[in-house]
Amino acid sequence: MSVNRLGSTGKKAIVIGGSMAGLFAALLLRRQGWDVDVCERIGTQLASRGAGIVTHWELFDVLARAGIDTRAASLGVAVPGRRVLDRTGRIAGELALPQVLTSWGRLYQLLKDAFPSTRYHHGKNLVEATELDDQVVARFADGTQVSADLLIGADGLFSSVRAKFAPDVSPAYAGYIAWRGLVEEQDLSYRTRAELCNWFAFSLPPGEQILGYPVAGANEEMEAGRRRYNFVWYRPADADQRLPDLLTDVNGARHELSIPPTRIRPEVIAAMRRDAEQLLAPQFAEVVRRTSQPFIQAILDLEAPRMAYGARTVILGDAAFVARPHVGMGVTKAALDAVALADALRAHPTDLRAALVKFESGRLPFGAAVVRRARQLGAYMQAQVATPEERAMAEQYRTPEAVMTETAVAKGFIA
Numbered sequence: 475m476s477v478n479r480l481g482s483t484g485k486k487a488i489v490i491g492g493s494m495a496g497l498f499a500a501l502l503l504r505r506q507g508w509d510v511d512v513c514e515r516i517g518t519q520l521a522s523r524g525a526g527i528v529t530h531w532e533l534f535d536v537l538a539r540a541g542i543d544t545r546a547a548s549l550g551v552a553v554p555g556r557r558v559l560d561r562t563g564r565i566a567g568e569l570a571l572p573q574v575l576t577s578w579g580r581l582y583q584l585l586k587d588a589f590p591s592t593r594y595h596h597g598k599n600l601v602e603a604t605e606l607d608d609q610v611v612a613r614f615a616d617g618t619q620v621s622a623d624l625l626i627g628a629d630g631l632f633s634s635v636r637a638k639f640a641p642d643v644s645p646a647y648a649g650y651i652a653w654r655g656l657v658e659e660q661d662l663s664y665r666t667r668a669e670l671c672n673w674f675a676f677s678l679p680p681g682e683q684i685l686g687y688p689v690a691g692a693n694e695e696m697e698a699g700r701r702r703y704n705f706v707w708y709r710p711a712d713a714d715q716r717l718p719d720l721l722t723d724v725n726g727a728r729h730e731l732s733i734p735p736t737r738i739r740p741e742v743i744a745a746m747r748r749d750a751e752q753l754l755a756p757q758f759a760e761v762v763r764r765t766s767q768p769f770i771q772a773i774l775d776l777e778a779p780r781m782a783y784g785a786r787t788v789i790l791g792d793a794a795f796v797a798r799p800h801v802g803m804g805v806t807k808a809a810l811d812a813v814a815l816a817d818a819l820r821a822h823p824t825d826l827r828a829a830l831v832k833f834e835s836g837r838l839p840f841g842a843a844v845v846r847r848a849r850q851l852g853a854y855m856q857a858q859v860a861t862p863e864e865r866a867m868a869e870q871y872r873t874p875e876a877v878m879t880e881t882a883v884a885k886g887f888i889a
Contacts, residue, residue: 494808558676575689626789635787639787651717707750746762791808
């Protein structure tokens with residue numbers, strides 16, 4: 475791997491994972507003079523995940539600090555607020571809450587373009603990470619190895635870095651899934667475009683929730699009529715029968731916690747579309763009906779008890795904490811993790827262990843709080859809620875007012 479230091483501090487970091495969390499960390503440390511390489515397991519350009527992302531104002535601050543001018547390159551689609559549609563399609567509630575909604579592909583490309591392509595390495599599957607007295611050594615499946623002062627595990631839910639240092643920590647299934655998808659706005663009826671496509675909107679079938687919002691079009695078009703509409707439909711699915719059935723593919727193979735969209739059985743998708751017609755507001759039913767390739771996301775919880783391991787290894791983003799999507803904090807949390815790491819390293823330029831202790835002491839309680847809040851917001855959609863008290867507690871978060879004011883807001887997490 476080549477060396478190309480920017481105002482070098484003489485220190486080198488290896489980032490494992492080339493998605494959002496990894497790129498945030500790499501960009502911020504590089505701007506502080508670190509020599510940074512990003513190692514991504516996937517051998518080719520990461521494909522767009524077909525998912526929408528809710529932004530928070532704090533995310534814009536981190537993007538600016540990472541050197542990305544979101545004024546010159548618009549991040550996403552602005553909406554004035556939220557609305558809830560009842561089963562008949564009538565507006566049951568409305569709330570003014572301006573936000574910017576973007577897509578995974580849009581944000582990823584902005585981050586990727588800001589990082590030197592010569593320092594971003596595909597096909598680097600980590601197989602071993604070893605801390606020595608004065609360095610940490612990463613070894614990859616292709617036979618290469620590299621040493622650095624700091625190893626950053628930003629490789630997501632199934633982190634290979636976390637697995638090396640905390641093999642007992644793994645994600646737990648929450649008892650429900652999300653159907654997700656994107657539909658071209660121009661493919662929707664006039665009524666649906668008018669009543670749905672300029673809003674962060676919800677529909678609340680019994681024990682379920684669907685939400686949706688506009689994002690940029692396939693070629694980053696932002697104007698009305700050329701955008702896409704992103705939906706997420708949460709549905710209970712018990713771990714013993716329903717989830718295995720949903721994750722059994724067209725060839726009869728059972729997948730553990732995810733399934734490639736093109737391998738979902740046609741009858742599973744057809745049944746989901748029939749349910750949409752019966753349960754959802756007609757505007758949302760149309761969105762589901764006209765989405766060509768919906769996909770399934772198993773909803774998971776993950777809490778790592780540590781974020782710093784030894785004196786030279788740290789994990790952040792989804793490698794450390796995965797909260798259910800209801801808080802809409804995944805990307806913003808990863809960005810703030812990266813900021814906290816950069817700040818701690820600046821505060822302790824000659825004591826890496828002290829820097830990692832400082833980082834961990836601030837981010838562990840934050841990550842735990844986000845996961846706890848997400849569990850509260852999603853509890854009523856779990857396949858089983860154990861006690862009447864738990865069911866009553868869960869139900870308070872499914873009224874139109876609670877859903878609009880509590881979903882995907884940073885309230886209570888960020889000062």
